[in-house]
Amino acid sequence: MSALRTFERSAAPATVAEAIADEGYAIIRDMLDADSLARLRGELDPLIAATPAGHEDFMGMRTVRFGRLLARCEQARVMALDPMLLEVVEGVLGPFCVRIQINYTGVMHLLPGETAQILHRDAGLYPFQNPAPPLICATMWAVTDFTRENGATWLVPGSHLWDEGRTPVESEVVQAEMPAGSLLLYNGAVFHGGGANRSNGARTGCAIQFSLAWLRQEENQYMACPPELARTFPQRLQELIGYDLGAVNLGFVDHKHPNEVLNGTAGDGPGDLGPEALQRREERTNKLRVASWAPMNRKRVRLDADVVQGSG
Numbered sequence: 001m002s003a004l005r006t007f008e009r010s011a012a013p014a015t016v017a018e019a020i021a022d023e024g025y026a027i028i029r030d031m032l033d034a035d036s037l038a039r040l041r042g043e044l045d046p047l048i049a050a051t052p053a054g055h056e057d058f059m060g061m062r063t064v065r066f067g068r069l070l071a072r073c074e075q076a077r078v079m080a081l082d083p084m085l086l087e088v089v090e091g092v093l094g095p096f097c098v099r100i101q102i103n104y105t106g107v108m109h110l111l112p113g114e115t116a117q118i119l120h121r122d123a124g125l126y127p128f129q130n131p132a133p134p135l136i137c138a139t140m141w142a143v144t145d146f147t148r149e150n151g152a153t154w155l156v157p158g159s160h161l162w163d164e165g166r167t168p169v170e171s172e173v174v175q176a177e178m179p180a181g182s183l184l185l186y187n188g189a190v191f192h193g194g195g196a197n198r199s200n201g202a203r204t205g206c207a208i209q210f211s212l213a214w215l216r217q218e219e220n221q222y223m224a225c226p227p228e229l230a231r232t233f234p235q236r237l238q239e240l241i242g243y244d245l246g247a248v249n250l251g252f253v254d255h256k257h258p259n260e261v262l263n264g265t266a267g268d269g270p271g272d273l274g275p276e277a278l279q280r281r282e283e284r285t286n287k288l289r290v291a292s293w294a295p296m297n298r299k300r301v302r303l304d305a306d307v308v309q310g311s312g
């Protein structure tokens with residue numbers, strides 16, 4: 001297997017963002033220290049124990065999976081606000097939006113015997129043909145070690161830049177092997193999928209996905225974290241889950257700023273929906289040109305699990 005793009009926590013966020021722009025992914029080691037990891041496991045263990053495995057093929061028949069992580073897990077709230085993480089995500093998505101937002105949060109706990117997931121693009125939610133500007137920057141936190149045997153995430157480096165229609169072959173797939181506490185970040189247009197768990201232990205990953213704040217979130221954060229709960233969160237987290245403007249004049253409530261409405265600080269009159277800072281930021285982002293809007297069929301790609309598992 002070719003060397004994975006791996007960085008230390010002390011790396012410059014811009015360098016990590018560049019690796020994600022070039023190769024579609026990066027791994028940062030030691031994002032969680034031993035205490036944070038222990039707190040996270042302590043919170044996740046009862047949630048995992050209380051959740052039945054298996055839903056359907058894509059979700060994994062031997063996978064314990066649940067979302068709404070920010071409502072359920074305090075340590076996940078800390079992780080979502082990690083300054084290094086946010087700087088990297090800003091570096092990846094920032095040129096294409098005025099605001100970043102949290103798009104999905106959840107746990108993927110692969111039990112022994114789980115088979116490989118279909119390779120897919122998370123950004124396939126949105127009807128853009130590839131290549132497209134970055135829409136999603138996904139993160140996968142290794143709660144256990146991620147190994148070749150226990151189902152470390154498969155990735156196809158560079159596939160975020162491929163033309164629509166190109167599908168991966170086995171020699172193009174790598175596995176994100178990383179010790180517990182590491183963080184995998186990837187562009188949502190990179191082909192990837194959970195691996196097969198051929199070990200005797202579970203593989204636990206925590207996903208926190210970000211996206212351009214002008215897109216609808218995959219997980220409905222307003223219902224996952226309703227106002228009475230969100231009010232107890234740090235303000236930056238309130239903003240990241242969507243209690244914020246997604247751009248100038250995008251997402252107001254009764255013509256007022258949603259964060260001010262949430263926290264009861266909105267005035268009586270129409271709110272200031274185009275604060276200067278937001279407008280200045282808008283001037284620095286790119287306006288996109290859609291080169292083609294011809295309809296085309298959408299499909300998922302399945303690679304044979306055994307073939308890919310044998311790739312080196």
Ligand SMILES: O=C(O)CCC(=O)C(=O)O
Nearest residue numbers: 108152153192193194195
């Ligand atoms: O479990 C993994 O490693 C990846 C899961 C995934 O990509 C997904 O469910 O969208």
Ligand SMILES: [Fe+2]
Nearest residue numbers: 121122192193
């Ligand atoms: Fe995925």
